Amino acid sequence: MPKEEKEFGGTPGAIGLMIFSHFVPFYFALSLRYSSGGLYCPSSFDEFIENFKETCSPTWSAFFLYTGFCFLQLIFAATLPGLVIKGLPVPTENNRQYTYNCNALSSWYVTLVLVAILHVTGLVRLTILADQFGSVLCVAVICSDILSIIIHFYALQTKQTCRMTHSPIYDFFMGVWLNPRIRILGQDVDLKMLAEVRLSWLLLFLLIVSAAVKQYEAFHTVTWPMTLILTAQLLYINACMKGEECIPTTWDIFYEKWGWMLIYWNLAGVPFVYAFQAYYILVNSLRTQKPTEGVSMTLIIVCFTVLFFAYYIWDSSQAQKNRFRMKQRGTYVPRNAFPQVPWNTLENPKYLKTECGSTLLIDGWWKYCRKPHYTADICMATCWALSCHQWPGLLPYFYPAFFTGMIIHRYTRDIARCKAKYGKDWTIYCKHVPYAFIPGLI
Numbered sequence: 395m396p397k398e399e400k401e402f403g404g405t406p407g408a409i410g411l412m413i414f415s416h417f418v419p420f421y422f423a424l425s426l427r428y429s430s431g432g433l434y435c436p437s438s439f440d441e442f443i444e445n446f447k448e449t450c451s452p453t454w455s456a457f458f459l460y461t462g463f464c465f466l467q468l469i470f471a472a473t474l475p476g477l478v479i480k481g482l483p484v485p486t487e488n489n490r491q492y493t494y495n496c497n498a499l500s501s502w503y504v505t506l507v508l509v510a511i512l513h514v515t516g517l518v519r520l521t522i523l524a525d526q527f528g529s530v531l532c533v534a535v536i537c538s539d540i541l542s543i544i545i546h547f548y549a550l551q552t553k554q555t556c557r558m559t560h561s562p563i564y565d566f567f568m569g570v571w572l573n574p575r576i577r578i579l580g581q582d583v584d585l586k587m588l589a590e591v592r593l594s595w596l597l598l599f600l601l602i603v604s605a606a607v608k609q610y611e612a613f614h615t616v617t618w619p620m621t622l623i624l625t626a627q628l629l630y631i632n633a634c635m636k637g638e639e640c641i642p643t644t645w646d647i648f649y650e651k652w653g654w655m656l657i658y659w660n661l662a663g664v665p666f667v668y669a670f671q672a673y674y675i676l677v678n679s680l681r682t683q684k685p686t687e688g689v690s691m692t693l694i695i696v697c698f699t700v701l702f703f704a705y706y707i708w709d710s711s712q713a714q715k716n717r718f719r720m721k722q723r724g725t726y727v728p729r730n731a732f733p734q735v736p737w738n739t740l741e742n743p744k745y746l747k748t749e750c751g752s753t754l755l756i757d758g759w760w761k762y763c764r765k766p767h768y769t770a771d772i773c774m775a776t777c778w779a780l781s782c783h784q785w786p787g788l789l790p791y792f793y794p795a796f797f798t799g800m801i802i803h804r805y806t807r808d809i810a811r812c813k814a815k816y817g818k819d820w821t822i823y824c825k826h827v828p829y830a831f832i833p834g835l836i
């Protein structure tokens with residue numbers, strides 16, 4: 395069995411991260427309920443248990459809401475029209491190329507229409523998510539843990555494993571199955587893509603819209619900070635949907651296995667942790683009954699400006715790289731999904747040919763630094779946190795701090811992989827593009 399080098403601090407790191415990842419969203423839910431998003435410190439263990447039961451006990455309606463949403467997305471993934479894209483050859487499976495029906499955009503639009511109909515007709519009001527935040531979170535955590543166990547043992551049983559180590563806990567954390575697929579209604583659905591693109595981001599969007607609707611119902615207004623966080627997340631989530639056809643060739647799909655880490659963060663971590671700012675604004679509006687007091691319009695304008703600029707760099711830089719690579723492979727198909735930002739496709743860009751056959755773009759945003767999209771993403775994450783400036787507190791800043799740490803760690807993992815893949819060509823590439831995040835600085 396080839397030995398896989400361990401990341402994330404090996405087995406102890408994996409255990410620590412699994413505990414920490416469970417702690418964070420529950421702590422946030424309790425903090426929102428009992429400390430208005432401030433630090434939550436129960437006076438005794440009994441009080442903590444009482445609070446936990448009161449806020450996070452799973453309910454049947456939370457169960458049906460969450461599983462109904464996931465099931466519906468699975469059906470949409472199998473049935474709605476999309477762009478059929480070939481993935482990269484998988485070396486561990488005789489260079490087999492999987493096909494992906496990239497229909498996240500249609501699923502996104504259909505979900506929005508469906509949710510609007512359910513809300514307006516009163517069949518399922520959007521505010522149910524805000525009302526049952528802790529219960530839905532608990533259901534999501536239980537479902538993702540159970541699913542991780544099922545997927546792990548199913549892959550072992552059917553021998554669909556790759557890059558295993560000798561540590562069962564580490565393998566459970568990182569996953570053993572690279573291309574988890576199921577056949578549903580005659581269509582192959584890639585579960586990793588489904589979870590990464592739709593389940594996480596669509597649920598996040600519904601959660602924050604739920605917070606905004608709740609604020610509107612209480613005050614007949616959606617405040618500027620809430621509008622800022624809504625806009626920021628709408629841009630981000632829409633971009634994930636409209637660019638789905640670029641995802642099959644990203645390293646999450648061709649390299650990362652579908653283990654506890656991806657399953658948990660896609661099904662529970664991302665939606666509930668990333669929704670914190672919207673709920674922070676909501677609970678403090680309700681607590682103070684003064685939703686607009688303390689809003690700095692200067693800061694809001696600065697945040698909107700930074701957000702739009704950072705979004706522009708983030709969207710166009712990823713489009714430049716992905717379209718460049720798709721053109722090289724002959725798989726490029728122009729798409730008009732809204733918005734198409736200027737300079738997102740480069741004509742005859744400069745690039746490096748490498749000995750292993752791949753090409754590295756050294757033009758567009760990619761001539762300035764090696765990770766322009768990471769820097770832009772960190773700027774957007776900071777704007778999310780600053781939307782909470784009305785009521786000073788630490789927890790809204792968890793997301794940019796966590797995101798920055800996570801993305802720097804991801805950068806080191808990616809660089810290690812690229813150095814191994816490209817060898818001396820990577821050194822040549824780094825001479826062409828010496829800076830990683832900010833040109834002239836780092």
Ligand code: NDP
Nearest residue numbers: 644645646715752753754755756760767768771804808812
């Ligand atoms: P990247 O888009 O950075 O892709 C990395 C790969 O791209 C490399 O392994 C290499 O693969 C290829 N590559 C690197 N440089 C070049 C170049 N100059 N020209 C052509 N190809 C190149 O991957 P990520 O998946 O990390 O990031 C995608 C986006 O997702 C980012 O914006 C990131 O911020 C975001 N993200 C957000 C998260 C969140 O929770 N909000 C979590 C994780 C990511 P190859 O082997 O093909 O050469």
